[in-house]
């Protein structure tokens with residue numbers, strides 16, 4: 217674990233620049249205060265997020281923005297499905313490889329240890345884990361929830377664009393002092409979401425995003441990252 221400052225300040229860096237602070241300060245927030253977030257704020261976040269780059273500028277994103285009773289209605293339907301017929305629902309895309317090679321498998325195992333450890337849940341406690349998963353569908357108590365979709369006729373390149381848009385949404389939210397959580401788990405319940413939100417048949421539900429004010433600001437980052445030299449190689453520099 218490391219603090220935000222340690223995460224960013226490197227050799228020759230005297231302080232955090234604002235964008236670094238925002239990127240490093242973002243974390244997957246799973247506990248929100250009930251402070252409301254106005255439609256105006258969400259519109260501003262999306263106005264900024266739409267400047268994500270996309271191949272040939274096709275802007276392949278679509279977001280369904282939920283608050284209040286509309287959000288509650290969606291949450292209630294998904295929670296019921298999670299509790300009664302989870303196995304009848306399956307995502308239209310595959311997020312994880314069946315057999316994760318290393319180093320990804322090791323990182324995933326570390327995630328499990330850190331995540332459930334931080335919640336005081338034993339990894340063997342299937343019931344408690346399911347209760348934690350259920351909190352996803354209530355957007356972890358956040359006042360705003362987004363459901364993000366993409367046209368199924370687009371190729372994998374457009375999913376890159378979509379990821380950049382999702383990240384922009386979360387960073388723009390952070391600029392407003394808001395935290396967020398990207399949530400692929402919503403994709404499982406596309407058959408329920410489709411009629412509720414009038415999602416057209418040609419769209420795939422990719423993920424949700426919870427947005428709100430964190431109940432308590434994290435003092436320490438829970439999820440570590442590999443060092444730069446573990447994922448980058450450099451050539452041609454003279455310094």
Ligand SMILES: Cc1cc2nc3c(=O)[nH]c(=O)nc-3n(C[C@H](O)[C@H](O)[C@H](O)COP(=O)(O)O)c2cc1C
Nearest residue numbers: 242243244246327352397398399400401402423439
């Ligand atoms: C596309 C995507 C989908 C995710 N889906 C979920 C999810 O369904 N539920 C959840 O609690 N966290 C989800 N996460 C959050 C990750 O677990 C989290 O980003 C990761 O553990 C790193 O932690 P950090 O974001 O706090 O740095 C998702 C993250 C991404 C990028």
